[in-house]
Amino acid sequence: MALNNYRALPSSSCPSQGKSNHVPLSPISFLERAVRVHPDRTAIVEDDATFSYQSFYQRCRQLGGALQALGITSDRVVSTLGMNSRAMLEAHYGVPMAGGILNAINARLDGASVAFIMAHAETRILIFDRALRHTVAAAMALLTTPPPVLIEVEDGSGKASPWDLSTPHDYESLVKGAPPCLPVSPEEESDCIALNYTSGTTGNPKGVIYSHRGAYLNALSNTLTLKMDDRTVYLWTLPMFHCNGWTHTWAVTAAGGTHVCMRRVEPARVLEMIHTRGITHMAAAPIIMTMLLDRPEAATPLPHPVMLATGGAPPNSATIARMSALGFNVLHLYGMTETYGPSLVCQFQPEWSTLTIEARARLQIRQGVGTLAIERVALKDPVTHEDVPADGQSLGHLMLRGNTIMQGYIKNPEATLEAMGRGWLDTGDIAVMHEDGYIEIRDRAKDIIISGGESISSIEIEEIMMSHPAIREVAVIARPHEFWGETPHAFVVPASETDRPSEAELLSWCREHMAHFKVPRHVTFQASLPRTSTGKLQKYALREQQKNQMATA
Incomplete structure (x- = not known):
């Protein structure tokens, strides 16, 4: 049979074909499925309150309705400034349900940085934690563009102080009083779902464009990489504003697991919640592991294994060995804002189980191999673009290609071209590739x-x-x-x-x-x-x- 016979029929011969076999990918569908499959399962735990998937879905639709009533339409930006909370999770669904683009701002930035990001993103609405109202006031005073509508989230930090510029809406009252929206599906799966700004340590931060497709694929990749399922109880020790929580905001929901919100990371409370809440998964930077090990409670082994994904900075083998002895299964990931978070994983090999904890830890500090969503990983000479040998010694620039690479930098075609113009995302990291194909970062290009x-x-x-x-x-x-x-x-x-x-x-x-x-x-x-x-x-x-x-x- 000729190869052409295996290809799709032309649309003219079957007009409805595209509707039956193509739906734009979007992580919003994870919540829509969860509420159909297990509406009464616990979706969110915040302090002593629990919320089912039915309640979660309803509130997200009501948030979407409230945002539409305030003027959010297709491609309008809603920014958030807050810590890990139910409201932040709801924004990850309610904003795109309204047709908007989510911009989760780093909650530890100063007013000037927040003002720059909101102006650059053309923010129409800002949802913020009450504890950060002084940062918001400082940002609003510096804005030279039309100010956004403000929505304040009660976070237990006390009564709101008077505002000089405007009076914010109350988040809870707004959501409860709004009719639920009919979720807006993206016209194209390449449409933007989120903007995430880089740290901007060498200039103004750049706005990284995430698509519905990329967020969907990276979230599913994470559910498989971290072995999430409907028994997953995920503790939010990773900031949701960082790469949308490495897309775990969507991944946990895709698995049908439970989100346990934690506004502030307190090591003693983390260890306590592992015991009392049955935490099975968490993600954190290496410094959080050090903080956990410094606690006297760390002398007591965990009641059950906990998958801990770490990244952001290369962990050292001594810390991994101590965490493993305590009962954590440490999984080392590598990623960046431009790759939706995780893009490499130090995939554990069965034969490593026979090694000592120390020897195993020395292998686990490597960044590893590409996740399922990354098609190609290469080490290349930055000038010739030739591959460097996989000998564990030759240095090259780490380059990535796949469906979870950013769409580009908003309003910055020059930087986009510099990063991606040769058909690969040049991460700027210097690494070696071992004979087994595992990558090990040796330095940032500027740190060698x-x-x-x-x-x-x-x-x-x-x-x-x-x-x-x-x-x-x-x-x-x-x-x-x-x-x-x-x-x-x-x-x-x-x-x-x-x-x-x-x-x-x-x-x-x-x-x-x-x-x-x-x-x-x-x-x-x-x-x-x-x-x-x-x-x-x-x-x-x-x-x-x-x-x-x-x-x-």
């Missing part, structure tokens, strides 16, 4: 240290130094050197201020455990390291600190 012509991975030094029992955290950056060009400079958080090694003792230990040219020439002890709200090290802040140190030396 070139000393006497040798490339030194700051992450490699950090990994080795973290095995010292007196070190709690460490970050390594390049320090200018007249002869070598650059040498490593380590910023160290000691495990104990009263019993920390001297700089000389620590450097002597380093010389025993790494090649001498990699040993830091300088060590700075301090109480903490600067991090973003999602746990990423802010090495640019350390560079500024170093610059000031050198200027006053």
Whole structure:
């Protein structure tokens, strides 16, 4: 039979064919299915209150109706500024149900940054937590564009203070009083469902465009990667404003699981909820793992295994080993805002089970292989675009291709072309590929240290130094050197201020455990390291600190 016989009939011969075999993909369908299949199952737990999928779905439709009444139509932006709450989850469904685009703003930004994002996104409505009203007031005072309609969420932080610019609507009253909308389906699955702004550490943040299709596929990929099902009880320790919670806002619902909201991550409460709420899954930056291990409760093994997905910064093997001993199944992921969150996973291999916890942890710190939603992963020379050998030593730029790569940067075609113009998303990360095909990040392109012509991975030094029992955290950056060009400079958080090694003792230990040219020439002890709200090290802040140190030396 000729190949053409396997292809679809032309639409003219079967006008209704497209309706029967093509529906634009959208994660909103996950909630619509959940309410059909298990309407009475617990969808959300917030404090002591529980909400069924039927209630969740109804409230999302009412939120959509309220937003439409306030002027939200197709492609209008609704921003949120809040922590992990039921209202934030409802916005992930109610906003696109109304036909709008969701822009979840980092709740830890200052007023000027919030004002820039709202102006750039042309925000029509802002839903915000009452505890953040002062940030909102500061942002509103700086806006030079028409101000958005304000909707305030009661979050237990106290009575709202007077507003100088406008009086916000009350979220709960607005939702309860609105007629439910008829959910709007996207005309094309490539239509925008969300805008997520990058951190903007080297300039203004860029608005990353997420499509309904990409969000749908990444969410399903996550349900499989994290082995979610209808028994999943997911604790929200990952900010929902970060890549829409790595699309777990939609993934947990796709699995028919339960969302357990936690506005503020308190390590003692996290461990308590694992025991009392039966938490099965959570996601967190490596710093959260360190905080959990610092708690005295961490001496007691968990009552059941908990899948913990981590990313944002490479974890060290010592931390993974300790978490594994406690009862956490640590799954290392890699991703970025431009990839809807997770795009690589350190897929656990059965033969690793026979290894010691320490040996297994050294494999688990690798970033791994592409998730199901990523079609191709490659390490390429950034100039020639040739693949580099998979020998565990040759460095190349990590590049990705697939259906969960952003649509581009809004209003920024130049940056879009720079990132994706050669048919791959250039992540800007420097990595090696091992013979088994697993990727291991060695550094950001801007963080690699070139000393006497040798490339030194700051992450490699950090990994080795973290095995010292007196070190709690460490970050390594390049320090200018007249002869070598650059040498490593380590910023160290000691495990104990009263019993920390001297700089000389620590450097002597380093010389025993790494090649001498990699040993830091300088060590700075301090109480903490600067991090973003999602746990990423802010090495640019350390560079500024170093610059000031050198200027006053």
